[in-house]
Amino acid sequence: MNAWVYAYRGQEVENRHRVSLAIHGREGLLAYGGNPGLWTYMRSSAKPFQALALYLTGAVERFGLGEEEVALATASHDGTPRHVEVASRFLAKLGLGPEALVCGVHPPFSKEARKALEEAGLSPTPLHHNCSGKHAGMLAVSLALGASPEGYESPDHPAQRLNLQTLRELSGMEPKIATDGCSVPTFALPLSRAAxxxxxxxxxQEAPxxxxEALKRVREAMRHHPELVAGPGSIDTLLMERLPVVAKRGADGYYGLxxxxxxxxxxxxxxxxEDGSAQAREVAVVALVRLLGLDPGPTPWDRPELRNHRGLEVGHLEARFDLTWL
Incomplete structure (x- = not known):
């Protein structure tokens, strides 16, 4: 029942990244590695479930939102011009501007987008934030509920109470709440319940x-627009382009599939x-997908090389899973 990602330097293991995971099937918990009862925050992996409120409140119909806006609401996007354009359009449909977003500002994840901004002498805006779509979705939900968009990040705001109710009912357990990196609530659940x-x-069809309908439509939006959920070359996008999956990365080593x-x-x-390594997370996810009988083809996360500052190969990462099947 051990699951690890090993970082080799030369022929010796230098670092060990412990992985815990839970796999849920029709009959319940099907398999696990590490500690399936581990309480941990879902971070951005919760976004597909937060986006359900767009349908539950009628916000999609009221504001004429399409699948692209819904996909962006689930995204941890790379801040490309395409992502920024969809985020801007999303807010315009609400009659709002970027100043309504409380996610903060960070440079685009995309190296190309970051370089283009720098060369143009421009600074990133909240639209470039990887969570801008999620925040636009929360603003839409607030307006659809007849609530003020001001303070939509508060756990006591009706939009956030609805998200908490959604996670409670789909997981079958009361989540714990803390503040995410983008200032809205994030939810902790045992891995088995999040699965x-x-x-x-x-x-x-197995849900309440x-x-x-909301689950089906959010899933379809993500599957139809995987490039909006992350970005070219990102693991979420690649997996959804190649396999019958919905894939959603979260901060600090979390992943939902x-x-x-x-x-x-x-x-x-x-x-x-468990140590929060994003690099180890990608290696673990691809190895697990293969172990479960799906073939994504060659990926950058199959035994990736580790290189030093001169570009010399000094080691590699390798996942090893010994799952317990129930």
């Missing part, structure tokens, strides 16, 4: 009736690299 929610995203089909049927997976 249950991702299973329902894979199999919406009031969530079924919904496998729509495969040898074991629909599955929901919640994974955490």
């Amino acid at each position: 249950r929610a991702f299973y329902l995203l894979a199999a919406p 009736r009031s969530y079924q 919904s496998l729509l089909e495969g040898p074991h049927g629909p599955l929901g997976i919640a994974l955490k690299v």
Whole structure:
């Protein structure tokens, strides 16, 4: 029941990244590695479930939101011109501007987008923030609920109370709440319970009736626009382009997966690299997908090389899983 990502320097293991994960199927917990009961924050991996409120409140119909806006609401995007354009359009449909976003500002994740801004002598705006779509979605939900968009980041705001209710009902447990990197609430659940929610995203017909249509439509938006959910070359986008999955990265080593089909049927997976390594997370996710019988083809995360500042190869990363099947 051990799951690790090993960092080799030369022929010796230099670092060990412990992984805990839970795999949920039709009958419940199907398999696990490490500690499936580990309480940990879902971070941005919760975004598909936060985006459900766009349908639950009627915000999609009221503001004429399309699949692109919905996909961006689930995104941890790379801040490319395409992402910024969709985020700007999203806010315009609400009659709002970037100043309404309380996510803060950071440079684009995309190296190309970051370089283009620098060469143009421009500074990043809240639209470049990887969570700008999620925040636009929360503003839309606030307006659809008849609540003030001011203070939408507060746990007591109606939009955030709805998100908490959604995670509670899809996981079957009361989440713990803290403040995310973008200033809105983030939710902690045992990995096994978070995996249950991702299973329902894979199999919406198994969810409570009031969530079924919203789950289906959020899943379709992500599957139809994987480039908006992350960006070219990002793991979420690559996996959704190549496999029948919904993939969602989260900060500090978290990852959520919904496998729509495969040898074991629909599955929901919640994974955490316990030391928070994003580099180890990607290696773990690709190895796990292969272990479950899906082939994404060659990826940058199959035994990736480690290089020093001169570009010399000095080691590699390698995942080893010994899962317990129930």
